[in-house]
Amino acid sequence: xxxxxxxxxxxxxxxxxxxxxxxxxxxxxxxxxxxxxxxxxxxxxxxxxxxxxxxxxxxxxxxxxxxxxxxxxxxxxxxxxxxxxxxxxxxxxxxxxxxxxxxxxxxxxxxxxxxxxxxxxxxxxxxxxxxxxxxxxxxx
Amino acid sequence: xxxxxxxxxxxxxxxxxxxxxxxxxxxxxxxxxxxxxxxxxxxxxxxxxxxxxxxxxxxxxxxxxxxxxxxxxxxxxxxxxxxxxxxxxxxxxxxxxxxxxxxxxxxxxxxxxxxxxxxxxxxxxxxxxxxxxxxxxxxxxxxxxxxxxxxxxxxxxxxxxxxxxxxxxxxxxxxxxxxxxxxxxxxxxxxxxxxxxxxxxxxxxxxxxxxxxxxxxxxxxxxxxxxxxxxxxxxxxxxxxxxxxxxxxxxxxxxxxxxxxxxxxxxxxxxxxxxxxxxxxxxxxxxxxxxxxxxxxxxxxxxxxxxxxxxxxxxxxxxxxxxxxxxxxxxxxxxxxxxxxxxxxxxxxxxxxxxxxxxxxxxxxxxxxxxxxxxxxxxxxxxxxxxxxxxxxxxxxxxxxxxxxxxxxxxxxxxxxxxxxxxxxxxxxxxxxxxx
Numbered sequence: 001x002x003x004x005x006x007x008x009x010x011x012x013x014x015x016x017x018x019x020x021x022x023x024x025x026x027x028x029x030x031x032x033x034x035x036x037x038x039x040x041x042x043x044x045x046x047x048x049x050x051x052x053x054x055x056x057x058x059x060x061x062x063x064x065x066x067x068x069x070x071x072x073x074x075x076x077x078x079x080x081x082x083x084x085x086x087x088x089x090x091x092x093x094x095x096x097x098x099x100x101x102x103x104x105x106x107x108x109x110x111x112x113x114x115x116x117x118x119x120x121x122x123x124x125x126x127x128x129x130x131x132x133x134x135x136x137x138x139x140x
Numbered sequence: 141x142x143x144x145x146x147x148x149x150x151x152x153x154x155x156x157x158x159x160x161x162x163x164x165x166x167x168x169x170x171x172x173x174x175x176x177x178x179x180x181x182x183x184x185x186x187x188x189x190x191x192x193x194x195x196x197x198x199x200x201x202x203x204x205x206x207x208x209x210x211x212x213x214x215x216x217x218x219x220x221x222x223x224x225x226x227x228x229x230x231x232x233x234x235x236x237x238x239x240x241x242x243x244x245x246x247x248x249x250x251x252x253x254x255x256x257x258x259x260x261x262x263x264x265x266x267x268x269x270x271x272x273x274x275x276x277x278x279x280x281x282x283x284x285x286x287x288x289x290x291x292x293x294x295x296x297x298x299x300x301x302x303x304x305x306x307x308x309x310x311x312x313x314x315x316x317x318x319x320x321x322x323x324x325x326x327x328x329x330x331x332x333x334x335x336x337x338x339x340x341x342x343x344x345x346x347x348x349x350x351x352x353x354x355x356x357x358x359x360x361x362x363x364x365x366x367x368x369x370x371x372x373x374x375x376x377x378x379x380x381x382x383x384x385x386x387x388x389x390x391x392x393x394x395x396x397x398x399x400x401x402x403x404x405x406x407x408x409x410x411x412x413x414x415x416x417x418x419x420x421x422x423x424x425x426x427x428x429x430x431x432x433x434x435x436x437x438x439x440x441x442x443x444x445x446x447x448x449x450x451x452x453x454x455x456x457x458x459x460x461x462x463x464x465x466x467x468x469x470x471x472x473x474x475x476x477x478x479x480x481x482x483x484x485x486x487x488x489x490x491x492x493x494x495x496x497x498x499x500x501x502x503x504x505x506x507x508x509x510x511x512x513x514x515x516x517x518x519x520x521x522x523x524x525x526x527x528x529x530x531x532x533x534x535x536x537x538x539x540x541x542x543x544x545x546x547x548x549x550x551x552x553x554x555x556x557x558x559x560x561x562x563x564x565x566x567x568x569x570x571x572x573x574x575x576x
Contacts, residue, residue, distance in 0.1 A: 007525030009515055011555045039527045041552060046525070063556050065515045069522035098526060114525075 001122055002070040003135050004052035005112065008045040009065040012038060020045060020064060027058040030140045033103040033112070046101070048073075048112065050140040069114065072121060075131040076102070076109040086111050086130065093124045105133075143259035143291070144252070147399050148454045155455070159402055160193040162427035167191045167200070170433055173218040176211055177201075177435065197402065197425060198413060202436045205238070208378060212236040219243050219430045229277040230377040237277075240377050243430040247286065250380050253397045254287020257386030260395070260452070261346045261371045263317050265292035272306065272320035272328075273351065275299045279381030280351055284319040284373075287383060293317070300324065303331045310344065311337050317346040319373065319382075322354035322362060326494050327561050329365035344368040350375060350382055353462040353480050357487030359391075361494060372461065378437055379424045385459055393446045393458030400428050403459065404436065405445055408466045419444045421466055422459065440466040470500055470569065472507045475547050479568045482511055485540050491519045491533060495559045500571045507573070509549040511541060517556045 010016040024031060024047075033048040049055055052068060059066040076082035083102065090097055090113065098114040110133060115121050125132055142148050150158070168188035170177040180201045181187065190199060208216060213236075217224070224241035242250070263269060269288045273280025281299055288295040296315060298306045307328060309315065320328070325347060332342075344366050349359075350373035359370050372394050375382035384401050385394035396403050401424045405414045408421040422439045442465065446458040464478035471477070479498060486496045497512040523529060534551045541549045 007522060009520055009524070009530070009553075009555060011558065016555065037527050039530075042527075042530065042555075044525050044527060044530070060517055063517060065517050065520035065556050067521045067525060069525050 001072065001125065001132060001134070002118070003048070003073050003133065003138065004068050005071045005114075006045075006047040006049065006052055006055055006059070007067050007069045008047070008059065009042060010036075010045050011042050012040065017045070020059065023059055023062050023064070024049070024055060027055060029055040029058070032105065032138055032140070033101070033110070035101040037099065046112075048103075048138060050138060070118075072113045072115070072125065073133040073137075074111045074113060074125070075133060076111055078109060082109060083111060089124060089128050089130060090115070090121070093120060095120050095124060105137075141259050141262070141264070142453065143256040145453075147397075148256060148395070148456055150399070150455055152455065155398065156194050158399055159427060160195075162399075163194055163197060163402065163425065164188065164191050166425070166427055166429070166433050167435070169430075170218055170435065174216055174433075176207070176216055194402065197404065197436070200425070200435050202411065202423070202438055203434045204438050205378070205440070208238045208434075209236045213239040214241070216434070217241050217432050224431055226282075228279045228282075228377050228381065230279075238378055240279075241431040246380075246429055246431045249400055249428060250283060250383065251286040251290045253380065253383040253400060254283060255290040256397060257348065257371075257373055257383045258287050258291045258293070258317075260386050260388045260454075261317070261348055261369075262389070263288070263291055263293055263346055267293040267316045267346070268296060268313055269293045269317040269319070269346075270296040270298045270306070270310065270315045272298045272300060272318055272324060273382070279375070279377040280319075283375070283381035283383065284348065288319075303328060304335060307332045307335055307337055311341045314343045316343050317348070318344060318366075318368075319348040319350075321351045322349040322358055322370075323352065323561070325349060325362045325366060325370070326358070329362070330561075332366075339367050342367060347371065348373040348382075348386075353464065355461070355480060355484045355487060357484055358494065361487060374459070374462070376439060376441075378434060378439075379426055380429070384424065388450060388452040388454060390450060390452055392450075393460055395450070395454050395456045395458050398456050400426065402427055403445060403457065405443070406438075408438075408440075408442075416445050416447045419460070419463055442466060442469075468569070470498070470509075470571065472500060472509050472547055475545070477509070477545055477547065481544050482541065483568075485537070485544050486513055488540065489513070489537055490516070491524075492516055492537075492553075493556065493559075495561060496568060497559055498569045500569065500573055502573045509545075509547065510552055511537075511549045512552045512554055512559060513537065514554045514559050515556055 030050045036043045095117045102111045223243045226242045230238040271284045275281030347368045347370040371387040375384040385396040387394045404423040405420040414420040422441045426433045442463045444460045493514040493516045499510040501508045538551045
């Protein structure tokens with residue numbers, strides 16, 4: 001039910017972002033979505049991509065601090081309030097969201113949710129019938 | 141195995157007597173051959189006949205690094221140039237380098253001391269031993285080299301630089317021993333990882349590490365990553381070079397070749413001798429040196445002497461690990477801070493690589509200390525993928541630092557590979573206060 005996301009530690013200075021992107025390009029990995037949680041000195045660069053395992057290995061090989069984290073990818077309904085409905089389901093069930101971000105994929109709005117309460121989230125998605133995406137949906 | 145049981149296992153009384161005789165002789169020798177020492181002794185109303193036993197050493201004047209620099213290049217040389225067969229120079233980062241000339245007898249004693257060290261580490265004629273100190277003016281390379289040849293092992297003069305080639309040689313030649321700086325050993329381990337050279341492909345067994353201070357944690361890490369037993373090898377060019385002292389199998393303090401180099405510990409401020417066991421500045425007098433003998437040379441290294449019997453059977457006195465340098469010591473907000481203390485904390489954190497940088501500054505008349513460390517790629521994981529988790533790691537490290545240093549330090553976590561690795565003596569401090 002969860003999908004793999006790359007989490008990369010980068011320093012907040014010029015040249016660090018392009019280094020990671022060039023490595024992805026060289027390994028022929030397609031990025032589908034990304035976001036950066038930044039502070040004054042460093043950032044955590046999070047990426048959803050095709051072949052996350054191969055991407056992770058290639059980055060590690062190049063000495064990058066990279067890890068694979070597992071996140072949920074929920075499909076939102078395409079109308080005002082679509083995001084609110086998705087988050088409300090988690091909120092009502094008392095599940096804490098560590099972070100979230102959203103993007104469009106093939107015309108659908110996708111919300112990435114990271115939570116430490118994996119089992120509760122799984123139950124919720126199943127019981128509420130929330131539409132979710134699997135790893136194969138990101139194969140390019 | 142003990143290379144020279146007569147000297148290394150001598151009774152204390154016999155050793156004191158030998159040292160006393162040699163001290164008298166060396167004072168007489170410098171009095172007649174080095175105007176610098178003759179003037180110093182005359183100023184103090186001392187003549188060689190006043191030095192009768194080793195206890196009289198406290199009457200003698202000290203020699204400092206500044207004295208060596210002021211007498212550049214040959215002012216303290218006692219032997220005529222025709223007797224000098226080799227000249228080394230210490231790194232002169234500030235001012236003149238120190239020039240040290242060796243006679244044939246000096247080189248022979250040095251080789252003997254180095255052979256004692258290697259034998260204590262368990263190195264013998266069946267070993268293949270790589271010397272990875274720099275060859276050249278620095279005493280490390282050639283000093284260790286002569287010792288390896290003396291014990292009859294096969295020496296591989298790898299020197300420093302071209303680490304990838306060296307790593308492959310360690311694997312391909314079945315090298316069993318290595319002499320290098322501890323930071324170079326870690327760099328070598330990293331290089332082997334990068335090349336995919338695994339523990340089962342190497343036959344390393346013994347490491348002789350010196351030329352910079354290192355900690356027990358660093359020893360554990362090197363031993364584990366290179367599959368060897370790591371021994372301290374201490375020395376300085378002003379006295380001889382590597383093998384002034386050496387560890388035995390006990391790995392508990394380094395035995396001093398005290399029939400050649402007499403050690404004292406003094407308070408670096410009052411210059412008064414300190415009792416055994418107390419930490420202070422290490423001072424050496426060369427008892428047999430011909431080329432450039434020195435009386436009571438202040439090494440600026442801080443350590444203590446550990447008397448008493450050693451289970452290995454050697455009776456020569458041991459010195460503790462170097463706790464720091466009198467001139468490495470940073471005074472931050474009035475508190476003494478040694479880079480080695482920071483290193484010991486870094487090495488307890490598995491999330492960080494064994495490298496660090498201290499950046500000292502003065503902002504609004506207040507000293508600040510920042511410690512930079514580097515994330516280790518293998519220990520970066522999904523639980524660290526938020527700024528809050530990184531901050532938590534920073535805080536955990538900062539708390540540990542505070543308990544060791546007694547001052548607050550700002551911590552900065554850097555990406556893998558962003559702190560410069562040293563191939564020689566590590567430079568771990570940027571003190572911006574000096575620039576203002």
